[in-house]
Amino acid sequence: MPGFVGATPRRTSWAVWLAAIVCAVLAIAVIITGIAVFAIYIIYQPKTPYIKVAYAQLSKLVYGHSGLLEIEMVLHLVAENDNKKAHASFSDVSCLLRFHRIDVAELRADTFDVAKNSSLELDYLFQSSSIPLDQAAMETMDVALKQGVVSFDLSGHARTRWRVGVFLSVKFWTYLSCELRFFWSNGSAVNLDCSSKSH
Ligand SMILES: *[C@@H]1O[C@H](CO)[C@@H](O)[C@H](O)[C@H]1NC(C)=O
Ligand SMILES: *[C@@H]1O[C@H](CO)[C@@H](O)[C@H](O)[C@H]1NC(C)=O
Numbered sequence: 001m002p003g004f005v006g007a008t009p010r011r012t013s014w015a016v017w018l019a020a021i022v023c024a025v026l027a028i029a030v031i032i033t034g035i036a037v038f039a040i041y042i043i044y045q046p047k048t049p050y051i052k053v054a055y056a057q058l059s060k061l062v063y064g065h066s067g068l069l070e071i072e073m074v075l076h077l078v079a080e081n082d083n084k085k086a087h088a089s090f091s092d093v094s095c096l097l098r099f100h101r102i103d104v105a106e107l108r109a110d111t112f113d114v115a116k117n118s119s120l121e122l123d124y125l126f127q128s129s130s131i132p133l134d135q136a137a138m139e140t141m142d143v144a145l146k147q148g149v150v151s152f153d154l155s156g157h158a159r160t161r162w163r164v165g166v167f168l169s170v171k172f173w174t175y176l177s178c179e180l181r182f183f184w185s186n187g188s189a190v191n192l193d194c195s196s197k198s199h
Contacts, residue, residue, distance in 0.1 A: 052195035058182035081114040088162040095156030100137035
């Protein structure tokens with residue numbers, strides 16, 4: 001009986017069919033998700049918002065042989081949102097200014113929004129108290145003043161959040177880490193290039 005011979009394989013083939021259908025449904029779901037993500041990407045072209053330093057000026061530097069350093073620095077940060085169709089919000093913005101691994105001044109900003117395809121300028125004044133430098137930092141400062149260029153390290157971060165489409169909200173940390181160098185004579189920045197944009 002040919003039917004009898006086929007009976008056992010037929011039971012197996014039901015399981016195979018079921019598995020095939022499940023796989024096909026999953027595959028279609030994956031493809032649809034992929035197309036949706038791709039379409040959102042093409043339509044919205046999401047770009048990570050970032051912060052950069054647009055202007056920096058060392059407006060005051062007092063340093064005596066007692067090893068105490070006091071500075072004042074004007075910093076214009078720009079929060080950039082290159083997304084053409086999405087607002088971005090920046091939160092937990094904080095920057096730390098250091099001289100030779102010694103904390104000099106810290107800055108925190110409130111949460112703010114940047115409209116789509118736009119940027120926001122934030123003007124800050126870093127003011128330090130009298131910071132005692134250690135031996136290594138004092139030597140570095142002596143050399144810097146002799147050469148006429150003083151450098152500080154600026155590190156910072158911000159949490160950015162923006163909406164892609166109606167349902168997808170993207171969150172990213174963006175990090176800033178750069179060396180700010182200033183002419184001691186007039187306090188203007190040397191070759192300022194400081195941005196948290198990932199290249
Ligand atoms: C985005 O801004 C640039 C200049 O700031 C402008 O040329 C461009 O048309 C704007 N695009 C949109 C979609 O608003
Ligand atoms: C500051 O001084 C340096 C050299 O001492 C000079 O090259 C630079 O142009 C000056 N900047 C301004 C704004 O005067």
